[in-house]
Amino acid sequence: MSDPTDPTLGIRADASYASLPPRLYSLVEPTPVARPELVIFNHALADALGLDVAAAAAAPAVWAGNRRLPGTTPLAQAYAGHQFGHFTRLGDGRAVLLTEHLDRQGRRWDIQLKGSGPTPYSRRGDGRAALGPMLREYVISEAMHALGAPTTRSLAVVRSGERVHRERPLAGAILTRVAASHLRVGTFEFAAASGDREALRALADHAIARHAPEAADAERPHLALYDAVVAAQARLIAQWMALGFVHGVMNTDNMTISGETIDYGPCAFLDAHRPGTVFSSIDEAGRYAYGRQPAIAQWNLARFAEALLPLFDPAPERALELAQEALARFPARYEAAMLEVMRGKLGLDARADEDAEDAAIIESLLEWMGERGVDHTNTFRSLSSSRPGDGARDGDGEGDPAWRAWRSRWSARLARQETTWPEAQARMDAHNPDVIPRNHQVEAALDAAIAGDLGPFERLLAALADPYVTRPEHAPYREPAPADAPAYRTFCGT
Ligand code: AMP
Numbered sequence: 001m002s003d004p005t006d007p008t009l010g011i012r013a014d015a016s017y018a019s020l021p022p023r024l025y026s027l028v029e030p031t032p033v034a035r036p037e038l039v040i041f042n043h044a045l046a047d048a049l050g051l052d053v054a055a056a057a058a059a060p061a062v063w064a065g066n067r068r069l070p071g072t073t074p075l076a077q078a079y080a081g082h083q084f085g086h087f088t089r090l091g092d093g094r095a096v097l098l099t100e101h102l103d104r105q106g107r108r109w110d111i112q113l114k115g116s117g118p119t120p121y122s123r124r125g126d127g128r129a130a131l132g133p134m135l136r137e138y139v140i141s142e143a144m145h146a147l148g149a150p151t152t153r154s155l156a157v158v159r160s161g162e163r164v165h166r167e168r169p170l171a172g173a174i175l176t177r178v179a180a181s182h183l184r185v186g187t188f189e190f191a192a193a194s195g196d197r198e199a200l201r202a203l204a205d206h207a208i209a210r211h212a213p214e215a216a217d218a219e220r221p222h223l224a225l226y227d228a229v230v231a232a233q234a235r236l237i238a239q240w241m242a243l244g245f246v247h248g249v250m251n252t253d254n255m256t257i258s259g260e261t262i263d264y265g266p267c268a269f270l271d272a273h274r275p276g277t278v279f280s281s282i283d284e285a286g287r288y289a290y291g292r293q294p295a296i297a298q299w300n301l302a303r304f305a306e307a308l309l310p311l312f313d314p315a316p317e318r319a320l321e322l323a324q325e326a327l328a329r330f331p332a333r334y335e336a337a338m339l340e341v342m343r344g345k346l347g348l349d350a351r352a353d354e355d356a357e358d359a360a361i362i363e364s365l366l367e368w369m370g371e372r373g374v375d376h377t378n379t380f381r382s383l384s385s386s387r388p389g390d391g392a393r394d395g396d397g398e399g400d401p402a403w404r405a406w407r408s409r410w411s412a413r414l415a416r417q418e419t420t421w422p423e424a425q426a427r428m429d430a431h432n433p434d435v436i437p438r439n440h441q442v443e444a445a446l447d448a449a450i451a452g453d454l455g456p457f458e459r460l461l462a463a464l465a466d467p468y469v470t471r472p473e474h475a476p477y478r479e480p481a482p483a484d485a486p487a488y489r490t491f492c493g494t
């Protein structure tokens with residue numbers, strides 16, 4: 001029942017992270033802001049979390065950090081990270097973990113405020129965030145969720161009524177982020193670098209309890225945790241690749257233990273399918289290009305293994321051997337995850353006797369797409385529109401012989417499975433989105449929202465909420481950016 005006077009907003013506060021060794025965090029309160037004003041609130045997410053939706057939607061002071069929820073222990077987490085390959089000590093420099101929340105099923109969620117003011121980890125930063133990037137994280141993270149990729153979620157964006165100073169003064173805002181946890185590869189790197197073995201062990205046990213409870217019963221629980229993270233990241237990256245998602249800043253501090261996508265700074269979706277695509281203005285060497293994401297994930301997982309080594313085995317050589325074996329499973333796991341998602345996209349059944357042929361069909365399609373630079377999303381979505389071999393659409397791709405050859409190979413494969421064409425079509429449509437957050441559409445919606453008109457932002461959010469169903473309202477969101485538009489550039493979300 002909604003009780004507008006309930007100061008908890010239905011949050012069942014808990015603080016398991018605060019019971020870890022104190023070197024892993026700093027107790028810090030959000031810094032209140034001048035005039036909290038709700039910009040957007042995620043009623044569906046609040047409901048899914050079991051919050052008192054009406055009370056939560058009417059509590060901008062809570063989501064701004066101005067009003068403390070009873071029973072909570074706000075803290076900033078310490079972490080380190082390899083940023084573009086270089087090790088650095090970091091930490092939540094502009095975020096505070098407000099509380100953990102236990103939902104009705106007993107699942108534990110982090111509720112974090114991003115842009116909540118300085119912390120001991122802020123270094124030279126102001127601890128604040130601007131409205132545009134926070135709304136951008138809101139829309140893209142919610143789109144990712146609807147697209148079916150594991151991700152942190154966005155509960156609210158509140159204007160602070162203050163200015164933040166970047167190259168120019170901008171409206172300040174705070175995002176409420178919800179995550180299965182904010183544990184990162186970098187959290188473990190921090191613990192390992194501190195040299196405090198017991199802190200590292202406590203952190204790893206905490207991660208097992210939250211994300212890999214079955215690992216607790218394994219012969220080597222910390223190795224089983226590592227293995228579970230390797231598997232979760234292999235699945236996640238396969239989903240990104242299938243969706244044409246470019247994270248943009250895959251530093252180890254932006255890679256979660258939960259297998260959720262986190263940190264929507266310079267990320268963007270492909271229009272043209274080109275493996276070398278880089279959107280981030282600071283990624284000059286293309287380290288985090290679309291096509292490099294699987295290799296980078298593996299590189300990051302190697303850093304994770306290094307941090308966990310002392311927990312794998314007391315003998316360093318044995319620990320290294322175990323780590324190498326576990327990490328070596330990443331490529332096969334990634335390939336298996338890719339085969340599974342791509343089969344969905346092509347309407348193919350899982351059949352062991354077709355594994356090699358399917359892998360080859362997928363590879364040749366992706367190669368053709370990369371050579372021609374065709375639109376990633378629309379090329380996949382259009383596969384279900386006509387049965388290959390019917391002739392009618394086989395000439396698409398502008399009479400391209402390579403395209404016709406590919407379609408006939410795909411057609412022969414479809415003919416070898418029991419699944420009917422209508423079933424295959426339904427399967428494809430459930431895996432190939434009709435809409436994604438197109439860069440030019442996101443920018444237009446953000447520009448309007450910052451100027452005070454939330455209409456375009458809300459319409460975009462509504463279209464992205466149901467991306468696999470063909471709807472008339474999707475029409476304006478299907479078009480790629482005009483061919484003569486300048487290359488899309490993104491900036492780290494500060
Ligand atoms: P990111 O690039 O968003 O992953 O951030 C990298 C690190 O910089 C994290 O430790 C952030 O907390 C910190 N950071 C980013 N922006 C700010 C800011 N405005 N003030 C303080 N710290 C920041």
Ligand code: MG
Pocket residue numbers: 253254263
């Ligand atoms: Mg980050």
